[in-house]
Amino acid sequence: MLDYLTFTNLALFAIALLLFYIWLTPKYKNLPPGPMGVPFLGCLPFMETLAERTFTKWSKKYGPIITVQLGDHRTVILNSYEAIEEAFTKKGEKFNGRFKTYFTEFASEGLGIFFIDGEKWKEHRKFGTRALAGAGMYGKTIEQRVLEEAENICHVIRSKNEEPFILEDYLILSVANVINGITIKERCDEEGNENLLKYVASVVEGICLLLFVYVQTQKHMKSMKDGLRMGNGKVTSFVRYFMVIFLAALFDNLIEQHQQQHDRLHPRDLIDLYLNEMKDFSKPQLRYFLKDLFAAGTETSSSTIRWALFYLIVNPDIQDKVHKEIDDVIETGHNGVVRYDTKLPYTKAVLQETYRIRTATPLGVPRRNTEDVTLMGYFIPKNTQIIPNLWWVHNDPEYWNEPDVFKPERHLDEEGNLIMSNRVIPFSIGARHCLGENLARTEIFLFLVSILQKFTVLPNPEDPNPPLECSPGIVNSPHKYPLIIVPI
């Protein structure tokens, strides 16, 4: 009898909860169609590890733009180039917001550039675009900085004497040091490198842990403490390095040094420029701005270089062609200087194919529409989470013949000239596309060419197949794999 009563009470409670949930959920007419979810979690229980694949599956059923409830968040997935273009380019003004979650607010405190919007974003975006191009700074050009770091990587490779080693550890530092050079003038010394390595490692760890589901369910956490205990304390250490130790200690010291030595007429780096140009200077805002540049620019670029090397290992004929093109074009042998505008169409096609086949951020970075808007005939209420499925744009067989095959030739015309396809959009599009796109393209190209100008990248005999599977998370990074790199 008691069991029967308990069961009835529980069932009534569940029904009441369900009705309450349905009552709470706002109803809109003409939303893009999509799958039904379950109360509170929405569609999260039906997601596979690689969210981009699940969205693509649903899109095949419901159309190129779909509504998916992810935990608390009403989300619209843009699953075709046309949908992304209409939203981010043609109606860009309305889609330039960033979607805010409990996590984004906690990680940014509403500062920096990545997670802000409105006038403050516009001002920092304008400033950041000029600063990352080195405009208005004294000293080396961006290209010189990148080439110095690329040379440094080549020294490291030589020092390994053809033994297998993990390139990633050095690559990520070199890429971070390029940003260092632009933002805080100096390359890190050995001690600085250690700090930087710890910081970058924790960012990477954090990025991997920020799996889709985790980000989407923040509101369901009992408390922040519970949230931070997830992942065996890794999230805690990530947050500690990310926000407290590294940010406050390193960046604040640097900002103060810059303030003391400030020479208005000779800005050396981004901090000097910031002190010169930004009307309402605030140390925390600058600290988070610097943090965003490091966090956004390290793992993405270094992963892309590693993917390119992995694909060249499994396609030695393609690597031979790259070597031949570099030899033919850069006349003075292995010490010849390469520039970003050096005409290496085949090598650039290899990179374009790498950007396509292993999209660094398969789902971009979620945006938010700042007002009610109609998109492809559907209504999208203000403050909806908007996710572009960049991975599918790069892998849709309607546009890419055999999308799983690495074919640089698909990006070349009959005369061997590079075709810049508007369907390869790893940096996203519109006014809020990647702020570091030019810097990233320059460093990825110059690092790759500098390495292949001097070395051949070989499979490791102990494990001849580099891991090519996509990894889940915000950034699609390759797994660690010891490379053997030998002089030509």
Ligand code: HEM
């Ligand atoms: C392969 C390398 C990279 C890829 C694939 C990449 C991709 C992206 C993507 C997809 C976004 C989101 C854009 C959007 O909302 O539509 C983004 C934003 C951003 N990226 Fe990158 N990125 C790379 C490298 C870099 C580098 C080197 C930097 C700077 C040092 C950088 C700084 C940023 C910043 C600051 C944002 C936020 C921009 C804003 O909100 O206005 N990225 N990136």
